[in-house]
Amino acid sequence: MVRYLTGFQPTGSLHLGNYFGALRPAIELQDKGEAFYFIADYHALNTVRDPAVLREHVREVAIDALACGLDPAKACFFRQSGVPAVTELAWVLSNVTPMGLLERSHSYKDKLSHGVAPSHALFAYPVLMAADILLYDSDVVPVGKDQKQHLEITRDIATKFNDSYGNVFKLPEPSIREEVATILGLDGQKMSKSYGNAIELFLAEAALRKKVMSIVTDSTPVEAPKDPAQSAIVSLYRLFAPADKVAAMESDFRAGGVGYGEFKKRLFAVIWESFAPMRQRRSELQTDPGYVDRVLAEGALRASTIAQQTIARVRRAVGITS
Numbered sequence: 665m666v667r668y669l670t671g672f673q674p675t676g677s678l679h680l681g682n683y684f685g686a687l688r689p690a691i692e693l694q695d696k697g698e699a700f701y702f703i704a705d706y707h708a709l710n711t712v713r714d715p716a717v718l719r720e721h722v723r724e725v726a727i728d729a730l731a732c733g734l735d736p737a738k739a740c741f742f743r744q745s746g747v748p749a750v751t752e753l754a755w756v757l758s759n760v761t762p763m764g765l766l767e768r769s770h771s772y773k774d775k776l777s778h779g780v781a782p783s784h785a786l787f788a789y790p791v792l793m794a795a796d797i798l799l800y801d802s803d804v805v806p807v808g809k810d811q812k813q814h815l816e817i818t819r820d821i822a823t824k825f826n827d828s829y830g831n832v833f834k835l836p837e838p839s840i841r842e843e844v845a846t847i848l849g850l851d852g853q854k855m856s857k858s859y860g861n862a863i864e865l866f867l868a869e870a871a872l873r874k875k876v877m878s879i880v881t882d883s884t885p886v887e888a889p890k891d892p893a894q895s896a897i898v899s900l901y902r903l904f905a906p907a908d909k910v911a912a913m914e915s916d917f918r919a920g921g922v923g924y925g926e927f928k929k930r931l932f933a934v935i936w937e938s939f940a941p942m943r944q945r946r947s948e949l950q951t952d953p954g955y956v957d958r959v960l961a962e963g964a965l966r967a968s969t970i971a972q973q974t975i976a977r978v979r980r981a982v983g984i985t986s
């Protein structure tokens with residue numbers, strides 16, 4: 665059975681880009697193999713300094729994922745820190761990780777250019793990520809395009825380790841979701857939390873309506889024809905509406921006589937309706953605060969049994985135990 669592993673950053677409430685780009689594909693895979701999904705809270709310490717915020721973000725991501733269909737009976741769902749052995753592995757791996765490998769990291773440079781402080785942990789981010797992946801003998805790591813280099817670094821580190829100490833690690837295969845289109849945000853650019861253009865999954869009705877109505881449009885008058893290919897409204901609508909409704913919206917765009925406000929109303933309606941079952945599930949989850957903690961604790965226990973075997977193998981290989 666193929667073992668899939670991926671990590672979710674606890675960035676707070678998920679948005680439509682995260683859902684279609686990362687969460688939904690992961691949920692689909694829980695039926696196709698053995699899935700290990702964790703919330704990367706050690707990694708989040710790179711940027712989150714407020715303990716209350718970290719706790720809140722971890723909880724939000726966990727609830728959002730469970731509400732959207734991540735099924736703990738199928739996937740092992742845990743927090744990264746629930747298996748602290750990962751930090752031990754990261755330390756051991758650090759020793760076979762050349763500085764140059766990390767110095768070439770795009771994501772490190774990118775984070776610095778966005779004003780993140782250049783700490784040692786930020787620099788070592790890919791080593792901890794390699795430890796996440798190697799600790800669980802993962803076969804396939806489904807990630808977005810932005811994580812491609814991290815997977816290459818993981819394979820390099822595993823190869824270096826195996827070259828020194830024998831065949832301890834399985835080399836993981838990345839599965840890069842090239843096919844998932846970039847979800848557009850309110851301003852027509854890539855939807856991202858950091859661009860302030862995101863539509864969160866679980867907004868209240870009035871807040872969601874307001875967001876959708878704030879999608880940026882040009883000043884084409886109501887009566888004039890409009891280009892559906894250029895519109896973030898159509899692009900988002902396509903994610904939710906059945907083909908005939910999408911075709912109807914496209915032809916109304918081309919025909920003219922319908923204003924952007926009307927199209928936005930149709931988009932709001934379909935988003936609101938599509939997430940109704942998830943919203944229902946989410947409010948049920950919120951009535952039982954202990955449930956999420958139990959799921960994550962059970963997940964950590966399951967994950968630990970595998971981690972303990974790997975870490976024992978690593979300790980023996982490097983000479984820490986005999």
Ligand code: ADP
Pocket residue numbers: 673675681682683684685686807808809810811844845846847848854855856857858
């Ligand atoms: P953000 O840009 O909001 O900070 P992240 O970088 O934390 O989002 O995204 C986590 C994952 O969600 C990414 O690796 C990617 O797979 C997916 N994702 C985020 N935004 C989008 C988007 N606009 N379109 C498609 N996928 C996205």
Ligand code: TRP
Pocket residue numbers: 669670671672673704707792793796797805806807811814
């Ligand atoms: N770096 C990933 C991201 O930003 C999250 C992550 C941490 C991860 N550890 C991982 C993803 C291990 C896959 C495997 O989205």
